Amino acid sequence: MSARLRQARKERGWSQERLVHEIERYARQKLLNIASTASLRVYVSEWENARRSIGPLYAAILRALLGLTDRELLGGDTLAAQPLVVDGYDDLISRIESAHSLSLGMVDTFMRQTELLRTVDRQMGAAALVDQMLAHLAALEEALTFAVLPSAREPIARGLAGAATLAAWQALDVGATERAWRHYELGKRAAAEAKEPMYLAHAMAEQAYVLSAAGKPELAVQLVQEAHRSVGSNASPRLNAWLHAAEAELLAQAGQADACRRSLDRAASALPDGTSDRDPDMPSIFLNRNHMTRWRGNVLARLGDDAAMSDLYDALAGMDSTFTRAAAGLHCDLVQAHLAREEQDQAIGHLRQARHLANRTGSARQPARIEQLSTRL
Template identity: 70%
Template sequence: MSERLRGARNARGWSQERLVREIERYARQHALDVPTTASLRVYVSEWENGRRKISARFAAILRPLLGLTDGELIGDSPTGPPLVGGYDELIGRIDSARSLGLSMVKTFTDQTELFRTMDRQMGAAALVDQMTGHLARLEDALTFAVLPNTRRPVAQALAAAATLAAWQALDAGAVERAWRNYELGKRAAQEAGEPMYLAHAMAEQAYVLSEAGRPELAVALVRDAQRAADGHMSPRLQAWLYAAEAELCAKAGPELADDCRRALDMSASVLPPGDEARDPDMLSIFLNGSHLARWRGNALAMLGDDDAVGSLYQALDSLDSTFVRAESGLRCDLAQAHLARGEYDQAQEHLRTARLLASRTGSARHRRRIDQLTQRL
């Protein structure tokens, strides 16, 4: 427990004093009573030194602050729902799942979409409880659904939700939860018979491998994702997969620079024209020319290419102001591009803004990258 809390705090660059202030701020916003500042300082110290257990009362505050589940914060295994006591209860749950109509599946999908919008603007950490409950309800619905015509739409909704939850976990620094949720999303997509959802989950999962220090394996996985959906994907998803391949090739190093540029060209060649970014066949995909300019700039910045700066400023000028976390990442890209050109003042300015945005969204992933880039100043 002590290592979990300390690690989550450090991932955000927070001191113990900052954590105390965040607890007090959360308590004020939600009209909760907490001990005095002096007492909270003692609590935080004792939690991290293993001399005090985190109570359920404080766990409910720390989860949304740090973007962790109870299991990740405290280490307790989830107890799950009570065991079925007999056939009557089992049949009751099966009958309930059988009556699950398309309107209820749409409700699940709408909830996922709401969480996606909130995540884009506020960050993932504050949504950990809601996403955990949302996935549990979807998994429960799928568990007790029997026939394929009932299971498939639920499985598709679960695939979309699990992939979103995985990306949020990755952003919060909970990499094992991210990996498990991607696996859940892949299984659900396979059951739903949805190769597009399967390819999307595989490609995003490749980022976990890349950030864990296995870039070559990440490139292999994103290419396998393209094969998994070959002939069954929209042009926008195809462009997105090529762009993801380009970024992962750039992360793998200069030996894959030609592959990176080739993938960027392929992405541009299949991307539908116009300003529309949302893929109607795959609601989790946002990609248009402006987004691709940012992706190109990001990849070229990692390769040290001078063309990166122009693409990135083009992307910044056209960025939707509600994409708060995306702007934090874009500012990191610009800092990296300026560092490659020896323009340290400009890099420092973008890192300062990126740090503020990362603090707003609670992104441990961006904070880690900001710290790495700051060390190069």
């Protein structure tokens, strides 16, 4: 418990005093009664030094602030799967009938819930969505467990594949890498059962980012390439472009500049024309020319290529204001690009913007990058 709380706090660049401030701010917003500032300072210190257990009220607050599950925050098997208790055949049949009804009438509702969670995540970050996301996955897994025929199982599995991949990306953003990996594995299994090669390829390619973050960029490149091979001609044009762009980013992280540029060119060629950014067959894909320009700028900035600057400013001009986390990343890319030109003043301005936006999302990855860039100023 103590080590994970301290680690999560430090991943955000927060002091203990900052954590106390965030607890108080959250409590004011939610109209919660909490201890005084002086007592909270003692609590945080005692929590981190394993001298005080975290009660239910403060566990709920810390989950929302830090994007952790109870198990990650408190340790042990708090959220371990409970054994299934079936009270005879009547209860079993009841569950099977409920799952059948869900597949016929409620899968669209679950898909809309996934879309709502995706929208909130895009604007406000993933940290506050842990409880909702886990409950959403649990409901879909329960339905799939008791669905019998393929006609009932496949629609549920498709919904679970999309939700699990979203949950994995959220977990990766808040620094819960093991949880991210497990969610991607769940998403891949669900996609395979749903007979959805595009969902499977998307989950594999996103999972490659976990490997890259863990210091295995070459293996990450191999995984995203295998994802692309696995979907083959079944990929929609937009997913095809997305996979090439993801490969380019991972190649940049692996230091393979020439191969990276070739993948960027293939991504641009594969992307459909028009302003639409959604793939009707892959709701998790957001990609149009402006998004691709931002992605290309990010990749070129990582390579130290001066051409990144024009792409990044073009992307900033056309940025959708609801993409808060993406905007924070874009300002980080501009910091990197200006530093490559030794333009300190401009870099400082974008770093300030990036920090402001990252604080709104509860991301762990972005503050780490911001801190890394700030050491170069």
